[in-house]
Amino acid sequence: MANEAVVMKNVSKQFKVLNRHEGLKGSIQDLFSRDYKIVNAVSDVSLTVEKGEIIGYLGPNGAGKSTTIKMMTGVLEPSSGEILVDGRVPYKDRTANSEHIGVVFGQRSQLWWNLPLIESFNLLRDIYLVPEKDYQDMLSLYRSLVDIEPILHKPVRQMSLGQRTLSDILAAFLHNPGIVFLDEPTIGLDVSMKARIRELIKGLNEVKQTTVILTTHDMGDVDALCRRIIIIDEGRKIYDNDIEHLKNYFGSYRTLRMRLGDDSWVEQVIDEKKTDVMHAIKEMQKEHKVKDIQLQEISTEEVIRKIYEGSESA
Amino acid sequence: MEVQMKKKRGLRFYLSIYKKILIQDLKSKMSYRADFVISTFGMVLTNISGFITFMILFHNFPSVNGWDYHHMLFLYGFSLIALTPVQCFFDNNWNLRFMVRSGDFIKYCFRPINVFFYFISEVFDVKGLGQFAFGLGTFIYAWNKIGIPVTVVNIAEAVLFLLTASLFMIALMNLAAATCFWIINSGYVMVIMFRFKDFAKYPASIFSGVFRFIFTFLIPIAFVAYYPSLVFVTPDHVPLLSWLSPFIGIAFFYVSYKFWMLGVRRYDFTGS
Numbered sequence: 001m002a003n004e005a006v007v008m009k010n011v012s013k014q015f016k017v018l019n020r021h022e023g024l025k026g027s028i029q030d031l032f033s034r035d036y037k038i039v040n041a042v043s044d045v046s047l048t049v050e051k052g053e054i055i056g057y058l059g060p061n062g063a064g065k066s067t068t069i070k071m072m073t074g075v076l077e078p079s080s081g082e083i084l085v086d087g088r089v090p091y092k093d094r095t096a097n098s099e100h101i102g103v104v105f106g107q108r109s110q111l112w113w114n115l116p117l118i119e120s121f122n123l124l125r126d127i128y129l130v131p132e133k134d135y136q137d138m139l140s141l142y143r144s145l146v147d148i149e150p151i152l153h154k155p156v157r158q159m160s161l162g163q164r165t166l167s168d169i170l171a172a173f174l175h176n177p178g179i180v181f182l183d184e185p186t187i188g189l190d191v192s193m194k195a196r197i198r199e200l201i202k203g204l205n206e207v208k209q210t211t212v213i214l215t216t217h218d219m220g221d222v223d224a225l226c227r228r229i230i231i232i233d234e235g236r237k238i239y240d241n242d243i244e245h246l247k248n249y250f251g252s253y254r255t256l257r258m259r260l261g262d263d264s265w266v267e268q269v270i271d272e273k274k275t276d277v278m279h280a281i282k283e284m285q286k287e288h289k290v291k292d293i294q295l296q297e298i299s300t301e302e303v304i305r306k307i308y309e310g311s312e313s314a
Numbered sequence: 315m316e317v318q319m320k321k322k323r324g325l326r327f328y329l330s331i332y333k334k335i336l337i338q339d340l341k342s343k344m345s346y347r348a349d350f351v352i353s354t355f356g357m358v359l360t361n362i363s364g365f366i367t368f369m370i371l372f373h374n375f376p377s378v379n380g381w382d383y384h385h386m387l388f389l390y391g392f393s394l395i396a397l398t399p400v401q402c403f404f405d406n407n408w409n410l411r412f413m414v415r416s417g418d419f420i421k422y423c424f425r426p427i428n429v430f431f432y433f434i435s436e437v438f439d440v441k442g443l444g445q446f447a448f449g450l451g452t453f454i455y456a457w458n459k460i461g462i463p464v465t466v467v468n469i470a471e472a473v474l475f476l477l478t479a480s481l482f483m484i485a486l487m488n489l490a491a492a493t494c495f496w497i498i499n500s501g502y503v504m505v506i507m508f509r510f511k512d513f514a515k516y517p518a519s520i521f522s523g524v525f526r527f528i529f530t531f532l533i534p535i536a537f538v539a540y541y542p543s544l545v546f547v548t549p550d551h552v553p554l555l556s557w558l559s560p561f562i563g564i565a566f567f568y569v570s571y572k573f574w575m576l577g578v579r580r581y582d583f584t585g586s
Contacts, residue, residue, distance in 0.1 A: 075423045099426040110421040112335070112436070114342040123338075126331055127427055129323075155342060 004084075005179050005211035006049040006072060011081030012235075013042040013067050041067040043235040044081070051178070054205055054212040056226035056243075060308045064235040065215045069181050072213070073103055086178050099128060102172030102210075106184035109164050110171065111156045117167050118152045121174060128175035135174075142170055145203045146196065162193035169197065173204050179211040186218050198224040219301040231307060239307060246303050255296040256280055261289035328431055335435050343440060350440065357444035361394070365448070368515075379519050385547050386517075388456035393515040393539035394449025396479035400487055401442030406434055407487050411494035411501060414581065429578055430571060462546050474560060475542035481563035482537040483511060485570035492570070495577030507533070514538035530555070537563065 016036045021029045042064040049055050059065050070076040071083055074090030074097045083090060090097040103110070111120040125135045142148050148170070151163045159167065165185060172180050182201065186194045202225060205212055214225060222229060222243070229246065231239035239246065256268045256277055266284075270277055277295060284290055343350055372386050381389070410433070413419040422433045462468060490507035494500035510533055518526050518536035529536040541556045555562075 070420070073424060075420060094423070095426045098424055101424075103424045105420070108418055108421060110424065112338070115338050119338050123331070123334060126334065127425060 003051055004048050005051045005053070005086060006047070006213070007082075007084045008045055008047050008068075008072075009082040011042060011045050011068075011071065011078045011083055012040065013064075013071060013076065014079045015039045015041055040235050042071070042078075042232075045232065045235070045237050046081075047230055047237065047240060049179075049211060049213060051211055052205070052209040053228065054201070054214060054225045056222040056229035057213055057215045057232075058217075058222070058229055058304065059215075059232040063233045065232065066183065067235075068232070069103075069183060069213070069215065073101060073181060074098065099175070100178050102175070102177040102180040104165075104168045104172045104180070104182045104185055106165060106182075106187040107161075109156055109168055111164075111167060113157045114155055116153045116155050117148075117159075120156065120167075120171065124171055124174050130175050134176065138174060138176065141204075141207060146170075146200050162189050162197075165189060165193075165197060166200070169200060173208070173210065176208060177210065179213065182212060182214045182216075184216050184218075185214070186216065186221055194218070194220060195224075201225060219299070219304060223300055231304070233308065243300060246300065247298060253298050255298070257294040257296065258284055258290050259292035260284075261291065263291070323427065328428070331427070332431075332435050336438050339438050340440070353441050354444050357441040358448070361445055361448040365390075365452070379517060381517050381519075381547075384456050384459040387452055388460060388547060389517060389539050389543050390515045391449050391451070391453030391456055392476070392479070392543045393511075394445055395453055395476050396538050396542075397483055397511060397514070398442045398446040398449065399480040400483045401445060402439050404434055404484050404487060405439040405442075406437035407491035408504065409437070410491045411504075414494050415498075419581075423578070430574055457546075460547070468546070471545060475545055478560045478563040479538050479542045481567045482534055482559075483514075485563075485567040486510070486533065486535070488567075488570035488574050492574040492577040495581045510535045511538065514540070516540075534562075534566065 015038070017039050018030060019035045019037055020026065045064075045068065057065055057068070067076065071078050072085055072090060074085075074094035077091040085097055086100050088097050088100075111117070112123065115123075121139070124130075125132075130138075146166065151159060151167060154163070156164060156167060169182070169185060172182075185201070186197055189197065198221060201212060201214075204210055205225075212225070214221060216222065226243065228242050229239065230237060254270050254272065254277065256270050258266050258268070258281070260266060268280055268284075270280055281290060281293060368386075368390055372383050377383075410419070419433075422429050425432055457464075486507050487504070490504045491500070493503045497503075510529075513521075513529060513535050518529055518540040521529060526536070530541075537559050541553070541559050544556045545552050
């Protein structure tokens, strides 16, 4: 068995978009127009995801994240390049591919709106041909990870957004897929629900060794779940490494704040490649009394923001 | 392993999934009793008013192009029954364009089952049942009045040709709905196509040559009641088109299904 859950080689996706004209005359023109422009949604992206990994797939809005996910799930065909998901070409064999993946699009429930959750689960069991024993085992695993009893007999339509997201995630793991795609699973949720969802994803990944590909704008998700992240912008991959490395992306900076004798705070950005924190404190103490210090790590959020902003100006 | 899995998802698999979805859906609809009662009542009223219009019209013109009152009634009942499946089982086609526009349609592409089946199975419209009861009553009444012999062959033919007729209407609505994958204002196409069904309850022989051609070969609404019912109404000279209608119906449905699926493939799922 190969150890890669997903392999993408030089994948690009172009869309043909009609150049629309304004006004009534323009609309009539559009009817017959062959005036297309080509938009590169994804350009020459190569990546590998190992089995059992939780990977953060990040990028600003419109960067090409969703397009990539749609190609991996077999909904879109790449314009060029190769994709293998669990050894299959997703677009060519969408049905076989979908047996082995789970998908959650935050805010878009895939469950039967009018049915109680347990009935949706039963239907999914039948659709994915899950053996009864595996199904019951999975339900008991769910019970051990989250309190599902209050929502199990509730129709999806009556659920809160948090309960719905929780249900959708559980539904995506139900047939024990090798890979689960989570697109902004915590969007719009309150802090405690976010934490529950993160714990659930982490738990399922640990027990079932499910590969998780997570797209999100919430760095809390990334910090809680991912060891490795991939960032794309304008369709190109611009970062693919551990989060640890990410913090060194601009050099290993930390901010040292010191409270002096007159209770005023001074800030100093420390580049650890050039100097170290203790040295900076000693230097300060030569001239001032230092009553207190704070040391701030640069947050993932700040680094990502710098990367997004950096690539915009480039 | 893979081959085995595929084999399991045959006709029986789909029927059992459909049955389960249907039962669950009906259960949840029953829990909204007021909604259920009002919508059924509304459908009955719609049918009664349609029927009264029809009565007034044909009491004044006792014979249209050689079709007397009871023959017209037969055609009317026939068309109502034939229009039931499209109403009951394929009603989700009306939601297709909204789902495609909003991007919600993508959810149907993630399951290891046929996308068309998955989409269509999601909605069962109970209102169609009122129409069915009404149509069946009219049909049986007219059948008796015309004096069509109640034989096994006749009943089997009736079932076959009713199914055929409904295939045409389903196919027409599939085609109309699937246009939303290409054009933005596809709602008009659906509404126009749905209006055409009103022509189904008149004998196509009353239309002039051009329209008869259109309703036979371009928008085959004449197959929804006229051609199949000729088998019973004028058993002595049944046109070839009537006998061929089951085959044409299956072929037409298949084409509409392929067109629908082509739309799914072609659609680029823009937007996140």
